[in-house]
Amino acid sequence: MDLLNEAEAALRPPNESSAEVPNGAAGHYLLGLIYRYTDRRQNAIHHFNQALSMDPLLWAAYEELCILGAAEEATSVFSEGASLCIEKQYMHDALSSKSSQASSDDHIVVPNRSLGVEDVSPRQLKDMHGYDVRDISRNYHGAASNQPLNGGPATFSFYNTPSPMATQSQLSGVAPPPICRNAQLNGPNLRAFGADSSPRSVVNSAVPGPRRKFVDEGKLRKVSERLFSDSRQRRSMRLGGESLVNTNSSASVASGNGTNHSSKYLGGPKSSSVVSRSVTIRKGQSWASENSDEGTHYDIYDDSRLDITTSSSSPRGDARSLEQEGAARPSGPVVVSGSRVAAGASEILGLLMILGEGYRLSCLYRCQDALDTYIKLPKKHYNTGWVLSQVGKAYFEMVDYMEADSAFSLARLASPYSLEGMDIHSTVLYHLKEDMKLSYLAQELISTDRLAPQSWCAMGNCYSLQKDHETALKNFQRAVQLNSRFAYAHTLCGHEYVALEDFENGIKSYRSALQIDSRHYNAWHGLGMVYLRQEKFEFSEHHFRLAFQINPRSSVIMSYLGTALHTLKKNKEALEMMERAILADKKNPLPLYQKANILVSMENFEGALAVLEELKEFAPRESSIYALMGRIYKRCNMYDKAMLHFGLALDLKPSATDVAVIKAAIEKLHVPDELEDEDAL
């Protein structure tokens, strides 16, 4: 709701007086978000780190750190010490849950942003039933403890926040179970839920993109309880992508209710008794988000969605009974699973570690390393929507559009309803000029979720490809309206303004994108381009350099930096930069062309010609190459060759302006030496 000041005030006083933020890890996380949105970077980092140290499974906090560019190595965060921490928490929870059972209160206020994990318990799903469900992020822990225990020690994150603490709610309940709803799991208990009308009851390994599910908190807890005590199934979960999607989209969710009603639910894991402990381990928020990382295997079943959507009445009844059941049983599982906690914890942490490292590296734009890290994941986890879309993103940053496209397509297959990273996918298709695929993607995304900024970004990209910049601009503005914290939408608006030659507004848009996320290199690059057009060369070089510093892998940025240096007459550096660009990406012909340009301006004609010959191999039907060669030959006074090349250039259908320029060049070919070589014509 954007009431950041109030939120901050609510969370901070306790901070000062007692050095403890309510709800521990989650509180720190929220505080961190608030600081991040208000641009107080150091504080934000501090709080996220605190959150992580209190609850190492709080993936969302780690993610935010990565985005801010200040994350530590994943190994240190998700380490052994962390697993001990979790174990402690778990134990404590189990004990406390017993006592607090009775009074568990069902008001979990939907936080404005999901606290990291978007766990959806089957229960919640039920309540959701497609109605007015509120997004709830919760941590599920073995025990659903309630408010009274909030003030307790270490395990803050596992406590439910009483409704008055509006900004967050944490649900401590069984984390994993909520999601799992597969037939077996739900079979006995959830039978009542009936079949959901939703067609997605297909259980497939592809995890449907999790969407935020709005659930009634009360149910959530109960469900988690139930699941916790339920030791039936094994979970093979491919949550991965989903939860992450949820978490990642939390920013957009920030606006609170309503945005994505159609979220899909993460399939609930089926927990076998053995697994149940891992379930509890999930407490960390990271659970949901992190994708199957839970270390155990979960299958996400669409069924879970089904369950959720069934009417709430039965669930309620069920929930009640379950809860009681849960209450009666905690002792058993607690005792048994004590020792397994550590094992489960370390598994989860191992998984989180890899994912975290991969994410961190990709935020630092060390894309090749990120890709190598992701490869280390076991197959099952690699094939989840989230991981694949991160892989696609990494390829995109490296300007390897074909690979990115294939990774994103796989991601779509794995989780067809996930919107995470789909805006990048649409940009990839835009670059590849695949207008049919792009329009298909845009249509699908809009029909999946009309209120997500990514869908409108994709739509806008589609129009932009058709050169209809005004409509594209309108679409991007809609995306901005839907979520003003979505930096990429602002950048795309900027691109459209520039295409319409409205530089003022373009600059404004780029700057607002940068305000939201100062590491958004696309916006820096966009600003550099605008200044290049306006001939403010120092500015443009400065901006390109900033973009380059953030993303040192993109050969396109390098070649633009080179061009900017060239305009500043720093030709040597420009050439060096071009060399680097050429080395960085063999498939990119742009730096070669720019290099030729620079060489021409330095009057190094032979060098330029050599480069252009090489370029011909890359793009044999590119008229500008021949045009440039023609020009060079003309300067070298080799008129017959010049003529030949100009002719070739014209044959290859250059744009209308170029036709004029080339024809003019042909006419003037013999102007300096009127008397010579008339025959050569």
Add this chain to the structure above:
Amino acid sequence: MAESSEGEEEGNLTGGNQHLVVDDDLREMAKKAAWSVSSCKPGNGVLSLRDDNLDTYWQSDGAQPHVVNIQFQKKVKLQLVVLYVDFKLDESYTPSKISIRAGDGFHNLKEIKAVELVKPTGWVYISLSGSDPRETFVNTFMLQIDVLSNHLNGRDTHVRQVKVYGLRLNPMPRQPFQFTSTELITYSTVR
């Protein structure tokens, strides 16, 4: 399609397209220009020329030649002027002789193109290129469309819509030539 007889300096344009089809290279340039007319009947003013509505028209109300002035904020490269006129609907109000002038302002307009329409029914394309291949575009601050005479010697004229097209922005600044092949275009920008 609009045709002009070859070889004549004053092209004769007949027919007229029902649909407006313009190259992708071009874009409509006159959204931010200042449009004015020499005279108009109340209710049929200059707005009707730009409202994308073919039912509304501008009707002049004074002495010939009737003039439409388009002034830009900076020099623009223009290539094409497209008018929508319809003899069947407007009969004696349909323009017949049209002259197009360009220049820096009212004081130094020079005629760059003159055409004669013969019973046009639809979009009429008037290209601004000179015969010289070098002059595909007219680089100017101001454009003036003069209606010198009408069909059947009508006094006033109806014009339903006017669009002016010019160059698109070069997607890559400071580039001598534009890219045409996908290999280069794909890598030409960071989006």
